[in-house]
Amino acid sequence: MKLCDIYELIVKKGRDKDPRPAGELKEELSRVRREYRSLKGEDKKYYDREKLNHPYADTRILYGDRNKAIHTVMVGIDIDVGELLTAYLLNEKGAGIDLVMSHHPSGKALSNLHYVMQVHENILFHFGVNREIANSFMKERIDEISRRLSSVNHQRTVDAARLLDMPLMCVHTPADNHVTDFLDGMFRRKKPKRVSDVMKFLKGIPEYQAAMAIGAGPKLINGKESNKTGKIFVDMTGGTEGSKKVFARLSQAGVTTIVAMHLSEEHFKTAKAEFLNIIIAGHIASDNLGLNLVLDEVARKDDINIIPCSGFVRVKR
Numbered sequence: 001m002k003l004c005d006i007y008e009l010i011v012k013k014g015r016d017k018d019p020r021p022a023g024e025l026k027e028e029l030s031r032v033r034r035e036y037r038s039l040k041g042e043d044k045k046y047y048d049r050e051k052l053n054h055p056y057a058d059t060r061i062l063y064g065d066r067n068k069a070i071h072t073v074m075v076g077i078d079i080d081v082g083e084l085l086t087a088y089l090l091n092e093k094g095a096g097i098d099l100v101m102s103h104h105p106s107g108k109a110l111s112n113l114h115y116v117m118q119v120h121e122n123i124l125f126h127f128g129v130n131r132e133i134a135n136s137f138m139k140e141r142i143d144e145i146s147r148r149l150s151s152v153n154h155q156r157t158v159d160a161a162r163l164l165d166m167p168l169m170c171v172h173t174p175a176d177n178h179v180t181d182f183l184d185g186m187f188r189r190k191k192p193k194r195v196s197d198v199m200k201f202l203k204g205i206p207e208y209q210a211a212m213a214i215g216a217g218p219k220l221i222n223g224k225e226s227n228k229t230g231k232i233f234v235d236m237t238g239g240t241e242g243s244k245k246v247f248a249r250l251s252q253a254g255v256t257t258i259v260a261m262h263l264s265e266e267h268f269k270t271a272k273a274e275f276l277n278i279i280i281a282g283h284i285a286s287d288n289l290g291l292n293l294v295l296d297e298v299a300r301k302d303d304i305n306i307i308p309c310s311g312f313v314r315v316k317r
Contacts, residue, residue, distance in 0.1 A: 001069070001070055001298070001301060001302040001304065002066065002067050002068065002069055002070065003061060003064055003065065003066050003067070003068045003070055003098075003099060003167060003169070004061070004066035004067060005301075006070060006099075006169075006298055006304075007059075007061050007066075007169060009297060009298060009301060010059070010171050010174050010294055010297070010298065011053075011054045011056060011059060011174060013174060013178070013294060013297045014054075014056055014059070014173060014174020014175070014177050014178070014294075015054065015055075015174075017174070017177040017178050017180070017181040018055075018119070018177050019119060019122060019123050019126070019177070019180060019181075019237065020119060020122045024122060025055060028055055028118075029052070029053075029054070029055065032051050032052060032055075033052055036049070036051075036052060048108055048112060051112075051115070055115075055116065055119075056116060056172070056173045056174055057109065057112035057113065057115040057116055058105040058109045058110070058112065058113045058115075058116050058170070058172035058173050058239060059105070059109060059169075059170060059171050059172050059173060059174055060105070060107065060108060060109040060169065060170060061167075061168075061169045062106060062107045062108075062109065062157075062158045062161065062168045062169055062170060063158055063161040063162050063166070063167060063168045064099065064161075064166075064167025064168060064169070065167070068098065068099075068167060069098070070098045070099045070167075070304060071096065071098055071304060071305060072095065072096045072097050072098050072099075072304070072305040072306075072307065073097070073098065073099045073100070073101050073304055073305070073306055073307070074086075074087045074090070074095075074097045074099070074100045074101070074306075074307040074308075074309055075100075075101045075102075075291065075295070075306055075307070075308055075309065075312050075314070076100075076101070076102055076103070076308070076309040076310025076311065076312050077102070077103045077104060077284055077287050077288070077291075077310050077311040077312050078102060078103070078104050078310050078311065079100055079101075079102035079104075079106065079157060079168065079170075079310060080156075080157050080160075081156065081157060081160040083100065083102075083309055083310050084100060084157065084160045084161055084164055084166050084168070085160075085164070086309065087100050087164075087166055088164050088166060090307070095307065097166075097307065098167065099167045099168070099169065100161070100166055100167065100168050100169075101168075101169055101170070101171060102157075102168070102169070102170040102171070102310075103170065103171060103172060103175060103287050103290075103291050103312070104170065104172065104287075105170045105172050106154065106155075106156075106157040106158055106168075106170060107154050107155055107157070107158040107170075108154065109170050109172065110149060110152060110154050111149060111150075111152070111154045113145065113149060113172075113239050113240070114142045114143075114145045114146040114149065114239065116172070116173045116238065116239040117138060117141065117142045117145065117238050117239045117240070117242070118138065118142070119173075119237060119238045119239075120134070120138050120141075120238040120242040120243075120246075121134045121135055121138050123237075123238065124137075124138075124242070124246055124249070124250070127231070127233060127250060127253050127255060128253030128254065129246065129249045129250065129253055130249075133249060134246070134249075137242070137243035137245045137246055137249075138242060138243055140243060140245075141241075141242055141243040145239070145240060171291065171294060172239070173237060173238075173239065174294060175287065175290035175291045175293070175294045176236055176237035176238070176287075176290050177237050177290075178289075178290045178293035178294055179236045179237075179286050179287075179289045179290035179293065180234055180236040180237045182289065182290075182293060183234045183236065183259060183281075184234050186201060187201070187232050187234070187259075192229045192232075193228065193229055194225065194226060194227065194228060194229060195220060195223055195224065195225045195226070195227045195228075195229055195257060195277050195279070196225035196226065197229065198229055198232070198257065198259065198279060199218060199220060199225060199279065202218040202259075202279070202281055203217065203218060205289065206315045207285045207286075207288040207289040207292065207313065207315055208281065208282060208285045208289075210285065210288070210313045210315075211282045211284065211285035211288075216282050216284065216285060217282060217285065218279060218280065218281045218282055218285075219279070219280050219282075220277070220278070220279050221263075221268065221278050221279070221280055222268070222271065222272045222276065222277060222278040223257075223275075223276065223277030223278060224277075227256075227257075227277050228256065229256060229257050229277070230254070230255070230256025230257055230277075231253075231254045231255045231256055231257070232255075232256075232257045232258075232259060233250055233255045233257070233258045233259070234259050234260075235258060235259065235260040235261070236259075236260070236261055236281075236286055236290075241260075241262070241263065241264060241267055244264075244266055244267045244270040244271075245270070247267075247270050247271040247273075247274045247276065248270075248274055250274075250276075251274040251275070251276060255276065256276065256277060257276065257277040257278075257279065258271060258276055258277070258278050258279065259279045259281055260278070260279070260280055260281065261280070261281060261282070261283045261286040261287070262280060262282075262283040263278065263280065284311045287311075288311070288312060288313050288315070289315075291312060292314065292315045292316070292317070293317070295314070296316060296317050299316070
């Protein structure tokens with residue numbers, strides 16, 4: 001497969017697993033295209049036109065020839081200068097790495113991360129939160145993340161890839177969409193009655209088992225295993241954590257249990273005050289699950305060799 005084929009396939013599969021209805025995704029792209037047409041001068045010249053093709057601003061080919069044939073990919077949860085140097089040295093020994101793939105974004109995919117956070121609004125609406133309220137909460141949170149990311153050295157890793165002439169891409173929200181869909185589907189099928197059942201199901205997944213082996217497996221951080229599960233909110237996509245203000249609204253909407261990748265201390269304290277059962281499935285383990293599901297889709301098209309690194313553990317399904 002060519003680099004562009006891998007990228008486009010991953011984006012397509014990410015859309016297939018997106019929690020938003022297809023019509024809403026189409027309308028979002030229409031809105032972005034209208035916005036682009038209205039721009040003038042420098043704003044239009046430097047606009048990231050890839051936004052016109054799909055809604056995942058945190059998923060990009062960051063460096064490399066889009067038409068390059070890819071046979072071997074080094075895949076990691078985080079790719080920094082060290083991982084790129086590792087790929088370069090492995091190639092000196094004949095590894096033949098054609099592409100380095102990161103889960104977490106760098107470059108313009110990191111500086112634009114806040115754009116993908118709008119998906120939280122739809123998820124919250126699906127769980128019974130008033131759309132206007134969800135929009136208000138998320139606007140505040142999106143602005144906060146945008147400010148936080150503005151000071152980051154976004155191009156550091158991309159510049160290293162360019163200097164080493166090492167193709168680099170990142171796959172963030174499409175992978176997170178996959179893990180959200182996978183866990184939601186599992187809970188719908190298995191219908192866990194108690195929190196202990198949720199924990200049991202998570203611990204039966206190979207990626208979470210690998211995390212347990214290093215002390216980073218699923219943890220119940222609020223509530224008891226004997227508690228009834230009730231309505232489960234799977235918080236695994238949308239760029240990063242949503243607004244901490246939503247937990248009261250989720251509780252009012254009947255949510256009893258939250259299964260999240262991670263929670264900041266502030267988010268945890270707010271959720272705890274609502275007496276929610278809170279399970280942290282594990283950040284890196286959940287990222288592994290999403291990436292593996294995406295790579296399975298790629299593998300169905302072409303038998304690409306995958307070299308895991310930086311916290312990634314390859315599991316085939």
